[in-house]
Amino acid sequence: MIEVLALLILLTVIAAIITVLTSNLLHAVISVGAVGFLLAIVYLFLSAPDVAIVQIGVEVVSLVILIRATLGREVQKLKTVHAVVGVSFAVAFVAVIGLFGIQVFNAFPQFGIPVMQRFADAPSLVYLQSGLAETGAPNLVTAVLLDFRAWDTLGEATVLFCAALGAVAILRRNARINTDKNKEESS
Amino acid sequence: MIYSLCLLLILIGLYGVIVSRQTLKIVVSLLIMNHGVHLMLLLVGYRKNGSPPIVDPGTTIADFAAGAVDPLPQAMVLTSIVIGLGVLALMVALCVRLYERYGTFDVTEIRRLRG
Numbered sequence: 446m447i448e449v450l451a452l453l454i455l456l457t458v459i460a461a462i463i464t465v466l467t468s469n470l471l472h473a474v475i476s477v478g479a480v481g482f483l484l485a486i487v488y489l490f491l492s493a494p495d496v497a498i499v500q501i502g503v504e505v506v507s508l509v510i511l512i513r514a515t516l517g518r519e520v521q522k523l524k525t526v527h528a529v530v531g532v533s534f535a536v537a538f539v540a541v542i543g544l545f546g547i548q549v550f551n552a553f554p555q556f557g558i559p560v561m562q563r564f565a566d567a568p569s570l571v572y573l574q575s576g577l578a579e580t581g582a583p584n585l586v587t588a589v590l591l592d593f594r595a596w597d598t599l600g601e602a603t604v605l606f607c608a609a610l611g612a613v614a615i616l617r618r619n620a621r622i623n624t625d626k627n628k629e630e631s632s
Numbered sequence: 633m634i635y636s637l638c639l640l641l642i643l644i645g646l647y648g649v650i651v652s653r654q655t656l657k658i659v660v661s662l663l664i665m666n667h668g669v670h671l672m673l674l675l676v677g678y679r680k681n682g683s684p685p686i687v688d689p690g691t692t693i694a695d696f697a698a699g700a701v702d703p704l705p706q707a708m709v710l711t712s713i714v715i716g717l718g719v720l721a722l723m724v725a726l727c728v729r730l731y732e733r734y735g736t737f738d739v740t741e742i743r744r745l746r747g
Contacts, residue, residue, distance in 0.1 A: 446681070447634070454637040454671070461641055461664045465648035470656055470737070477660045484667050491674050492684045492701045499710050503717045507663070514656060514724045518731055535650040543643050550635045557680030559702045569677075569704045573697040577687045585685040585700075589707035601711045608718030612725040 447556075450490050457483045470518075474511045478504060495586045568593075638675060642668035654737040655727040659720065666716045670709045677702030 460479040467473050481504035488497040554560060561569035572585055572593060582588040590598050645668060648661025678701055685703035687696055727737065734742050 451634055451637065454634060454641075457667075458637055458640050458644065461644045464660060464664060465644055465651070470654060473657055473660050477663055480664060480667055484671060487671065488674060491678050492682050493674055493706045493709075494684050494686075496670075496674065496706050496709050496713070499713050503713050507717055507720050510721055510724050511656070511660070514728050518737070532651060535647055538650060539643050539647045542646060543639065546639045546643070547636070550639055553635060553676060556634050556675065557678065559677050559679045559682075561677070561702050561704075569702045570697065572703055573685065573700055574693060576703070577693065583687040583689075585687070585703040586706045586710065589703050590710060594707065597708075597711060601715055604715050605718040608715075608722045612718075612721045615722070615725040615729055 446490075450487065453483060453487045453490065457487065470515050471512070474508070474515050477511070478508045481507070493586075495584070634675060635672075638668060638672045641665075641671065644668075653739055655730060655739055655742075656724070656737050658739075659723045659727060662723070663716070663720060666712075670712060673705045673709050673712075677705035 457480050460476045460483060464473045464476040464480065467476070481500065485497045485500040485504065488494075488500055554563060559569075561567040572589055576585045576588045576593075577583060580588040580592040582592065642665055645661045645663075645665030648664065649658055652658045652661055679699070682701035683696075683699050685700045685706065687693070730742055731737055736742065
């Protein structure tokens with residue numbers, strides 16, 4: 446079980462390495478799609494079916510966005526002038542961050558023992574024990590999302606709305622030109 | 633071991649952000665970092681041989697609470713995935729506008745100001 450999980454995450458890491466190292470933008474986009482879909486399978490193995498479903502849906506949409514932005518543009522051989530100094534600096538920086546990261550991950554509990562078991566009054570335990578009685582939802586993820594922490598979901602909807610609004614405002618063409626013309630015509 | 637693979641995923645994304653010269657490639661690398669963080673949160677809440685946090689009608693609540701994985705990180709990751717999609721759309725929109733104005737995704741050529 447854990448071996449299968451590790452193998453799937455290893456495949457994900459390989460796809461991520463291909464994404465970062467390839468010089469073709471379309472190849473990078475397609476392999477990041479591979480990362481996302483492999484992660485959806487990993488989420489299924491981690492007993493998170495809701496997250497897996499959402500991951501698949503979101504990955505499809507984000508792949509459509511990325512491929513639409515890539516197609517027809519400068520996707521052929523992009524000149525990748527890998528300066529030795531730059532790459533070595535980047536590797537050193539990533540290594541330093543990685544050392545800190547190893548320290549952080551060493552402080553985590555052993556894999557397979559959830560963090561909620563460390564604390565007697567962890568909110569997750571409360572959700573697990575009284576979620577069905579209090580909300581009537583058998584699926585506790587939706588109970589947390591839409592009942593216990595509905596304010597978070599409202600904030601999420603706000604952020605999503607603002608991001609979509611920003612994207613539309615950035616991509617809108619000729620808006621200012623039209624208003625200028627309207628002003629000239631009216632004056 | 634699984635935690636180290638997850639850390640590797642985040643670090644690969646970080647390397648891509650530093651090294652890449654195309655704006656879209658930086659966006660894609662940020663997406664990889666995003667995936668790595670989501671994976672880490674789910675791994676922390678995982679219980680060995682745990683069942684999904686969906687109450688089965690046949691089991692008692694006490695058995696269920698002793699065997700299910702943590703629902704809280706799953707809910708937060710669900711939120712974060714959807715927010716990631718919105719932020720990705722915003723970043724890609726910026727990249728597309730920059731491409732239309734400068735004719736390239738290369739950040740080293742997007743230097744000159746055009747009022």
